[in-house]
Amino acid sequence: MSDQPVQVRGLETRFGQTWVHRGIDLAVPAGEVVALVGGSGSGKTTLLRQMVGLLRPTAGEVSLFGEPLFAGSRAEQLDRRRRFGMLFQHGALFSALNVFANVAFPLREIGITDEAMLQDLVRLKLAMVELEADVALRMPAELSGGMVKRVALARALALEPELLLLDEPTAGLDPDRSSGFVRLIRALHQALGLTVVLVTHDLDTLAALASRVAVLAEGRILAFGPLDEIMNVQDPFIERFFHSDRALAALARGRGIG
Amino acid sequence: MRSEPRPLPAIRLERDGGALRAVLSGDWTLRLLQPDLGTLRRQLDQIEADCIWDLDGVSRLDSFGALLLWRCWGRRCPPGLVLPDRLDSVFARLSGLGEGGLPVEPGYRFLDGTEGVGRLFFKMLRNVVGFVALVGQLVIDFFHLLHARGHWPVLETSANFYKVGVRAMPVTALVGFLIGVVLSYLSALQLRAFGADVFIVNILGLGIIRELGPVLVAVLVAGRSGSAMTAQIGVMRVTEEIDALAAMGISPYVRLVLPKVVALTLAMAPLTLWGSAVALFGGMVSANLQLDLSFDYFLNALPRAVPAANLVIGLSKGAVFGLLIALVACYFGLRVKPNTESLSANTTASVVTSITVVILVDAVFAIATRSIGLPR
Numbered sequence: 001m002s003d004q005p006v007q008v009r010g011l012e013t014r015f016g017q018t019w020v021h022r023g024i025d026l027a028v029p030a031g032e033v034v035a036l037v038g039g040s041g042s043g044k045t046t047l048l049r050q051m052v053g054l055l056r057p058t059a060g061e062v063s064l065f066g067e068p069l070f071a072g073s074r075a076e077q078l079d080r081r082r083r084f085g086m087l088f089q090h091g092a093l094f095s096a097l098n099v100f101a102n103v104a105f106p107l108r109e110i111g112i113t114d115e116a117m118l119q120d121l122v123r124l125k126l127a128m129v130e131l132e133a134d135v136a137l138r139m140p141a142e143l144s145g146g147m148v149k150r151v152a153l154a155r156a157l158a159l160e161p162e163l164l165l166l167d168e169p170t171a172g173l174d175p176d177r178s179s180g181f182v183r184l185i186r187a188l189h190q191a192l193g194l195t196v197v198l199v200t201h202d203l204d205t206l207a208a209l210a211s212r213v214a215v216l217a218e219g220r221i222l223a224f225g226p227l228d229e230i231m232n233v234q235d236p237f238i239e240r241f242f243h244s245d246r247a248l249a250a251l252a253r254g255r256g257i258g
Numbered sequence: 259m260r261s262e263p264r265p266l267p268a269i270r271l272e273r274d275g276g277a278l279r280a281v282l283s284g285d286w287t288l289r290l291l292q293p294d295l296g297t298l299r300r301q302l303d304q305i306e307a308d309c310i311w312d313l314d315g316v317s318r319l320d321s322f323g324a325l326l327l328w329r330c331w332g333r334r335c336p337p338g339l340v341l342p343d344r345l346d347s348v349f350a351r352l353s354g355l356g357e358g359g360l361p362v363e364p365g366y367r368f369l370d371g372t373e374g375v376g377r378l379f380f381k382m383l384r385n386v387v388g389f390v391a392l393v394g395q396l397v398i399d400f401f402h403l404l405h406a407r408g409h410w411p412v413l414e415t416s417a418n419f420y421k422v423g424v425r426a427m428p429v430t431a432l433v434g435f436l437i438g439v440v441l442s443y444l445s446a447l448q449l450r451a452f453g454a455d456v457f458i459v460n461i462l463g464l465g466i467i468r469e470l471g472p473v474l475v476a477v478l479v480a481g482r483s484g485s486a487m488t489a490q491i492g493v494m495r496v497t498e499e500i501d502a503l504a505a506m507g508i509s510p511y512v513r514l515v516l517p518k519v520v521a522l523t524l525a526m527a528p529l530t531l532w533g534s535a536v537a538l539f540g541g542m543v544s545a546n547l548q549l550d551l552s553f554d555y556f557l558n559a560l561p562r563a564v565p566a567a568n569l570v571i572g573l574s575k576g577a578v579f580g581l582l583i584a585l586v587a588c589y590f591g592l593r594v595k596p597n598t599e600s601l602s603a604n605t606t607a608s609v610v611t612s613i614t615v616v617i618l619v620d621a622v623f624a625i626a627t628r629s630i631g632l633p634r
Contacts, residue, residue, distance in 0.1 A: 094596035
């Protein structure tokens with residue numbers, strides 16, 4: 001495996017007349033938790049979606065695990081796709097399938113059909129995200145918001161990914177649930193040695209999770225580094241974003257999540 | 259920069275004095291195990307129970323690989339296991355899992371069939387009750403609207419009328435024309451054998467205006483507009499738009515259901531007229547080509563063969579069918595639960611039910627009007 005699971009080079013994106021990204025270069029080192037932050041409409045989620053190939057940039061290139069995202073045959077691309085897991089903002093669970101079938105879905109897709117093995121694997125994944133085994137037969141519509149995120153995380157982890165992408169992992173969760181979820185992600189990161197890229201506008205989450213922060217503004221990366229370094233960068237946007245009273249309080253809260 | 263290929267998982271058996279050692283090496287990860295899973299599993303199964311396992315050479319181990327070994331060992335760490343510290347946590351997670359399994363959905367038993375029939379019966383009963391409740395709610399809202407003139411959903415009704423009536427005209431015309439042609443052609447073959455050519459006007463006129471026209475248009479509309487209504491209301495249920503309306507104090511029945519019901523009821527009579535007219539035209543063209551029956555004769559003979567009461571019956575049938583289709587469609591739309599399965603099930607139920615209801619009601623009409631408008 002290359003040392004940089006995600007590399008973005010010279011990425012530019014345009015929607016109609018508006019430029020969202022104007023030359024983004026970013027390399028995510030293995031084993032780090034990198035947070036993409038920025039104001040609303042700064043293209044954080046767009047960048048995340050480009051990293052997994054859901055959107056194609058106007059110019060530039062995304063490489064995963066050292067190879068361009070769209071390089072190689074279909075089989076090679078598929079193989080590359082199976083090395084990361086993505087957690088969507090609203091979970092994106094398949095609403096027609098129950099929890100067990102949702103988590104088992106990617107496993108069945110790659111050809112694991114042994115039911116007993118599937119049972120064990122799903123049980124293990126559910127235990128990893130701290131869910132009881134008895135939720136397995138529930139439908140997504142019968143789960144609370146926090147449980148949906150946990151099941152979605154279990155599904156994202158089903159294929160033992162090396163890279164985990166999280167889109168607003170704590171959005172829509174109450175403070176207690178959200179710090180619980182942050183703890184869970186941090187524990188999984190340590191236990192599984194994952195590389196994590198997350199998009200968030202929640203500074204609590206950022207301070208609690210991120211080992212590095214990439215600040216997106218005006219279509220480029222303003223700063224990239226550990227949070228303490230970012231805090232010292234002299235820039236009006238960073239000043240507003242990180243140094244307001246609310247922001248400082250949130251960061252202090254986030255650091256306190258242990 | 260291309261990444262180095264990872265070492266493949268492998269098992270090597272060594273004879274160490276008296277004891278057998280299984281030495282594992284490579285990456286025991288899902289990605290590398292999966293392509294050759296069958297062979298590896300057979301290899302694992304053949305290893306004797308008292309052998310000593312050496313995992314020191316394993317470069318990476320994920321929970322899939324660990325689970326594979328764990329199951330082979332009978333859900334416990336075997337005696338004499340050589341396990342490097344860095345892999346400890348993976349097995350700790352597995353042993354924390356304990357025994358027991360996930361709850362399983364119960365299988366099919368003999369009595370489930372009987373139970374299913376019972377459930378179906380009660381479901382039908384509930385649907386009937388729910389349908390009556392919807393109609394009741396609409397009537398209440400309707401009388402309430404009579405007092406509040408400003409709140410009539412006129413704009414929505416007009417928009418719906420355009421959508422279900424005007425936009426349905428091309429497809430109705432196409433299907434009507436073709437059915438008219440086919441019906442006329444097939445009848446002409448029979449009639450010519452008896453020399454009763456001129457009765458084609460009676461067959462087509464009575465058949466299309468009284469019976470075929472309304473039912474044909476109703477089936478088309480049930481498929482086209484009924485399903486659309488169910489899906490639209492259903493999606494609004496899923497996205498909580500209906501709750502948003504209710505929270506603003508706007509009755510979803512007045513704003514969503516009533517306009518659809520009124521619009522389809524109003525639109526169906528003219529649509530039936532249009533469909534029947536085009537079908538008759540198709541029949542007339544076909545009769546002209548097959549039997550050399552002139553357009554003049556056809557048009558002159560039509561009023562004599564078909565008393566005007568039949569047109570009234572046909573158009574009122576159309577309006578009643580429209581009312582029922584819209585009510586059924588809205589009823590099933592409001593029953594949608596927030597998941598994709600429920601949406602598709604209810605849309606199907608809506609179309610099937612409305613077509614069945616149309617045919618049932620048509621039979622009732624046939625009995626109720628059996629002494630009206632038939633030439634003696």
